[in-house]
Amino acid sequence: MLAATQQNNIVGFAAFSEGEGNLYLDYVFVDPDYRRSGIAGKLLEAVSNSYFQDSKGCFQLKNPNMELIGLLLKLNYSFKVN
Secondary structure, X not given: OEEEEEOOXXXXXEEEEEEOOEEEEEEEEEOHHHOOOOXXXXXXXXXXXXXXXXXXXXXXXXXXXXXXXXXXXXXXXXEEEO
């Protein structure tokens, strides 16, 4: 899990797990008061940079929703829905 903080408060997180050579993106959450400020994109970038060899790997989605899919498309990330 990776958390984003502002003024010592957690304002968002990305939960992910590894298995069978894949990176599973379980959840991405940002506090409603901090949405639309780039936090989710920065969380995805940090997860991607720490896991994938190339700059944009393919996320496996366990719990897809339209907001997450839209964000991944906007940021040009590849994904598969399990």
